[in-house]
Amino acid sequence: MAIPFDQILIQTVTGLVNGMILALVASGLTLIFGIMDVVNFAHGDLVMLGAFVGATTVAVTGSFWLGLLIAAVTLAVFGAAIQITTLRPLLGRDPLTTILATFGISLVLQKYAIWQWGPSARQIVEPISGQFQLFYLQYPWYRILTALLSASIIGALYLFLKFGKYGIWIRATTQDRVMAAAMGIPVPLVHTTVFAIGAAMAAASGVLFGPLGGVTQNMGFDFTLRAFIVVVVGGMGNLGGSILAAIFISLLEAYASLVVSPAQAVIVSFVALILTLLIRPTGLFVPTPK
Amino acid sequence: MSPPRRDYAYWIGFVVVVALLWAAPLVLPGSWGRFATEILIWGLLAMSSDILIGYTGMVSFGHSVFFGLGMYGAAAALLSVKPPNLWLALAYGLVAAAVVSAFVAYFATRLREIYFSITTLVFSQIFYVIIFTWTEVTGGENGLTFSQPPLSFLGLYSARFTPTTLHWFVLAVVVISFLLLRRITQSPFGKVLQSIRENEPRTRAIGYSVERYKIVAVMLSGLFAGLSGILYALQNKFAAPDFVFFVISGEVVIFNVMGGMGTLVGPVAGAAFFFLLREGLSRYFTEYYLIPVGIIFTAMVIFMPQGILGFLRRRLNA
Amino acid sequence: MLLRLEDVQTYYGKSHILHGVSLEVQPGEVVGLLGRNGVGKSTTLKTIAGIVRPAAGQVTFEGKPVAGLPPYRLAHLGIAWVPEDRRVFRLLTVLENLRTGLERPGVSEAQKSALLDKVYAYFPVLAERRSQAGGTLSGGEQQMLAIARAMMLEPKIILLDEPTEGLMPRMVSLIRDIVQRLRQDGVAILLVEQNVPLTLDATSRCYIMEKGAVQYHAPSAELKNNHAVIRQYLGV
Numbered sequence: 001m002a003i004p005f006d007q008i009l010i011q012t013v014t015g016l017v018n019g020m021i022l023a024l025v026a027s028g029l030t031l032i033f034g035i036m037d038v039v040n041f042a043h044g045d046l047v048m049l050g051a052f053v054g055a056t057t058v059a060v061t062g063s064f065w066l067g068l069l070i071a072a073v074t075l076a077v078f079g080a081a082i083q084i085t086t087l088r089p090l091l092g093r094d095p096l097t098t099i100l101a102t103f104g105i106s107l108v109l110q111k112y113a114i115w116q117w118g119p120s121a122r123q124i125v126e127p128i129s130g131q132f133q134l135f136y137l138q139y140p141w142y143r144i145l146t147a148l149l150s151a152s153i154i155g156a157l158y159l160f161l162k163f164g165k166y167g168i169w170i171r172a173t174t175q176d177r178v179m180a181a182a183m184g185i186p187v188p189l190v191h192t193t194v195f196a197i198g199a200a201m202a203a204a205s206g207v208l209f210g211p212l213g214g215v216t217q218n219m220g221f222d223f224t225l226r227a228f229i230v231v232v233v234g235g236m237g238n239l240g241g242s243i244l245a246a247i248f249i250s251l252l253e254a255y256a257s258l259v260v261s262p263a264q265a266v267i268v269s270f271v272a273l274i275l276t277l278l279i280r281p282t283g284l285f286v287p288t289p290k
Numbered sequence: 291m292s293p294p295r296r297d298y299a300y301w302i303g304f305v306v307v308v309a310l311l312w313a314a315p316l317v318l319p320g321s322w323g324r325f326a327t328e329i330l331i332w333g334l335l336a337m338s339s340d341i342l343i344g345y346t347g348m349v350s351f352g353h354s355v356f357f358g359l360g361m362y363g364a365a366a367a368l369l370s371v372k373p374p375n376l377w378l379a380l381a382y383g384l385v386a387a388a389v390v391s392a393f394v395a396y397f398a399t400r401l402r403e404i405y406f407s408i409t410t411l412v413f414s415q416i417f418y419v420i421i422f423t424w425t426e427v428t429g430g431e432n433g434l435t436f437s438q439p440p441l442s443f444l445g446l447y448s449a450r451f452t453p454t455t456l457h458w459f460v461l462a463v464v465v466i467s468f469l470l471l472r473r474i475t476q477s478p479f480g481k482v483l484q485s486i487r488e489n490e491p492r493t494r495a496i497g498y499s500v501e502r503y504k505i506v507a508v509m510l511s512g513l514f515a516g517l518s519g520i521l522y523a524l525q526n527k528f529a530a531p532d533f534v535f536f537v538i539s540g541e542v543v544i545f546n547v548m549g550g551m552g553t554l555v556g557p558v559a560g561a562a563f564f565f566l567l568r569e570g571l572s573r574y575f576t577e578y579y580l581i582p583v584g585i586i587f588t589a590m591v592i593f594m595p596q597g598i599l600g601f602l603r604r605r606l607n608a
Numbered sequence: 609m610l611l612r613l614e615d616v617q618t619y620y621g622k623s624h625i626l627h628g629v630s631l632e633v634q635p636g637e638v639v640g641l642l643g644r645n646g647v648g649k650s651t652t653l654k655t656i657a658g659i660v661r662p663a664a665g666q667v668t669f670e671g672k673p674v675a676g677l678p679p680y681r682l683a684h685l686g687i688a689w690v691p692e693d694r695r696v697f698r699l700l701t702v703l704e705n706l707r708t709g710l711e712r713p714g715v716s717e718a719q720k721s722a723l724l725d726k727v728y729a730y731f732p733v734l735a736e737r738r739s740q741a742g743g744t745l746s747g748g749e750q751q752m753l754a755i756a757r758a759m760m761l762e763p764k765i766i767l768l769d770e771p772t773e774g775l776m777p778r779m780v781s782l783i784r785d786i787v788q789r790l791r792q793d794g795v796a797i798l799l800v801e802q803n804v805p806l807t808l809d810a811t812s813r814c815y816i817m818e819k820g821a822v823q824y825h826a827p828s829a830e831l832k833n834n835h836a837v838i839r840q841y842l843g844v
Binding site for chain 2 (some may be wrong): 086087089090093094095096097099100101103104105106107108109111112113114115175192229232233261264266267271273277278281290
């Protein structure tokens with residue numbers, strides 16, 4: 001059964017685009033895990049809330065960019081509030097407790113979204129419409145834009161972490177939280193800030209994803225599950241690994257949906273996770289530990 | 291060794307509770323009777339999960355798969371064999387649950403903590419997708435409906451269930467399961483499980499094959515979870531993929547945490563507590579009852595991790 | 609009085625490590641804390657630095673009670689901690705390691721520059737390796753980095769935990785020199801060491817701990833000749 005080349009091409013591009021959005025979500029998750037050992041079960045719901053806030057803002061103001069900005073800022077503040085109230089008291093407890101706590105938060109957030117915005121889905125209109133010629137296909141411009149935007153946000157994050165004083169604070173706290181505190185770094189503040197950054201990135205992904213997949217109240221779980229898989233396959237706490245893993249998994253799924261239905265293609269990522277855990281549990285994209 | 295008087299009190303309490311549960315459908319109006327049966331079924335599911343969470347220290351986020359497969363297994367028996375046979379339904383369901391448990395046990399037990407939890411979640415999602423999309427066999431989105439088998443013994447006696455007699459049947463199954471599980475958790479095997487929860491490296495160092503114990507724990511847990519799925523199928527006469535979806539697994543975890551992990555009875559109380567909360571809160575919050583429930587749950591994780599039972603126990607002991 | 613501990617009790621979980629430690633350090637003094645392995649010397653330093661919280665007793669710094677304050681507050685107050693295993697940030701460069709202490713509120717760029725120059729003068733090797741990852745340094749270099757990093761805080765007291773452990777003799781005398789220079793700069797030092805001769809040389813007085821409390825206290829010059837006490841508490 002020969003699959004036409006142009007379909008493979010479309011799927012490659014789609015896989016890359018979805019991969020970048022997923023990378024944006026997963027980076028936040030892995031950053032949060034790396035610094036405070038919190039497996040944020042509610043991460044996908046932050047994506048969902050960001051999408052809703054973005055959708056509402058766009059509907060009111062007509063500007064996609066404003067929607068993106070407001071969603072990111074709102075969720076950053078909201079994320080900080082969640083971290084301060086529920087996660088700070090849990091610092092030092094075992095990771096399973098935090099997964100349970102974030103699970104509880106996830107429940108609340110999901111139902112809250114229904115309460116606040118009602119049960120029907122929302123739409124976000126693409127900021128740029130139209131398609132372009134990709135070889136012998138028509139491909140929407142917006143998809144390329146999302147990939148570029150996601151890449152820029154991740155790139156900005158990387159630069160922020162690599163240079164600048166706060167980047168050093170974050171990296172030091174991630175490596176050795178006790179010693180960082182002993183050096184005068186305000187660790188609780190760093191934790192809250194990183195959670196807020198993760199939440200903002202999640203929100204941005206939600207808004208970027210909006211025009212592609214719609215804004216629905218139960219999109220959260222899907223994102224959480226995917227992000228978990230990516231983070232594990234990429235190596236927990238490993239930023240570069242998560243990005244590579246996100247692209248890898250999205251490409252696998254995109255190719256798989258050429259042969260099975262999209263609903264079933266998702267099994268590919270599950271299998272990838274299980275294989276990773278069996279063969280190389282520290283992560284497929286992590287350099288072999290010295 | 292606990293003092294005889296404490297044991298005495300425990301068993302008296304136990305008998306009282308069982309008696310109350312036995313009388314429930316007789317004294318409670320219509321739907322409340324069904325409600326009582328459902329609480330028992332979810333309680334059994336929660337108990338099965340407690341083996342892993344409370345005793346072995348492994349949090350499963352995928353218990354819905356065992357529940358669901360027990361359900362679908364029973365459905366298979368009741369649909370394929372005429373006349374529908376209760377014991378066959380039990381057998382098919384348990385076998386289905388056992389197979390899945392073995393599968394999960396093999397893959398997941400070598401993983402630590404979070405990875406185990408994520409893997410159980412992923413496994414249950416795999417099965418959810420398969421069941422949801424394999425419409426020819428599983429009925430896909432709509433699930434399967436079937437009729438309730440009669441209670442029959444070796445062809446000698448056969449009577450249709452009434453809601454009340456079904457309740458008694460479920461009660462009997464749950465009580466027997468509870469006694470069995472209690473026996474197991476208090477046996478040397480159970481003690482090893484607890485030692486694994488408390489300090490796995492040390493347990494391994496002493497010489498126990500931790501993997502083997504974990505595998506048995508997962509299978510045990512999966513079997514009883516499957517049993518509760520079978521009971522649910524019997525009571526409601528349908529099987530649907532929703533029951534394999536994560537929400538069920540999540541609720542089970544809620545029952546465990548709220549009720550008190552590692553007590554067997556706690557999770558049952560947690561299930562009852564959850565459902566009562568749901569009943570009560572939906573008056574005011576309608577379908578948003580999960581918001582306050584979620585807040586209560588999160589608060590309990592932070593402030594009352596030992597659950598209601600643990601909390602009461604501490605109060606009573608003090 | 610720069611630092612004073614009164615009857616400090618500290619637990620690690622259920623283990624009762626410190627059974628009432630009392631000591632004091634004056635500004636600019638170099639004081640030794642000696643004792644066999646496991647008597648609680650490191651825990652004492654950790655309590656002062658806020659790494660662990662005392663269950664009872666007082667810790668007073670410059671007249672203010674500080675017990676229970678988080679480590680980052682204590683760092684800003686002027687307490688710097690150099691742990692036993694150095695704990696350099698392995699994935700940060702040498703310069704970034706130093707910057708963790710340098711980037712504090714109220715320090716101008718000029719001051720930061722000056723501090724860096726000063727530390728590079730103390731430790732030329734660090735200047736050479738400034739772009740190298742902390743984890744790639746040798747043991748001795750990591751020790752220097754750990755001390756340099758502490759100096760970035762412009763502390764009033766440095767808590768030095770076994771700086772010479774695992775180092776070659778050449779490095780040991782380097783450590784001695786650094787302690788001297790720090791003292792000349794007016795920085796107080798509370799030095800925990802297994803190397804008794806070094807400690808007696810470098811410090812003006814010593815406390816000796818046993819069983820989680822200070823059991824003996826004397827000027828170092830005096831202790832040098834008190835072989836009986838040394839044998840009793842330090843088993844040499």
